[in-house]
Amino acid sequence: GAVVSQHPSRVICKSGTSVKIECRSLDFQATTMFWYRQFPKQSLMLMATSNEGSKATYEQGVEKDKFLINHASLTLSTLTVTSAHPEDSSFYICSARTIGSVETQYFGPGTRLLVL
């Protein structure tokens, strides 16, 4: 139980294009999902907290107009990297918190983004 999927697992795009990453909770409903960014050999950096049906809350220093987050249902959240640039290349990971669980987060497998 508590499986989170991400799609795509890997994406290569040209500079200036937009990329959408999907995060789905497969066997549970998630009122809250989180988006993280991880650079090689570094820890996870929280980008934003996404609540179903409301606007995402972004961490300090994260551009909300560049990283668009939509949480349209209890099982799906999307992250769109707009006008991607090479410095946006990173490993993006989502997590989901189950309804009724105050703390536990289950993570997706991550999406490797490479911007050329």
Next chain:
Amino acid sequence: QQQVKQSPQSLIVQKGGISIINCAYENTAFDYFPWYQQFPGKGPALLIAIRPDVSEKKEGRFTISFNKSAKQFSLHIMDSQPGDSATYFCAASRAGTASKLTFGTGTRLQVTL
């Protein structure tokens, strides 16, 4: 501000040995402390978690020891196996913050034969 400090940065342990990773936190409002295991190119997987009302929690070969007064907690991996080779992250969160996790810097564990 680094709110959760993790050590060591890397660790090499022989098969069958005990791996010990330590974390220290600053914010006394933290009340949930999970450990995650991450393999290269994969997302983190929850291993074990503890709350401050207990000093130790064991699940299989994994044990968390928690010292509230010292604001420290540690992960012990007993009978370490090569398959345990991964990066381990400690984390902490507090009630009322939508469960936002603050992660440690990670420990790369290598278990040798």
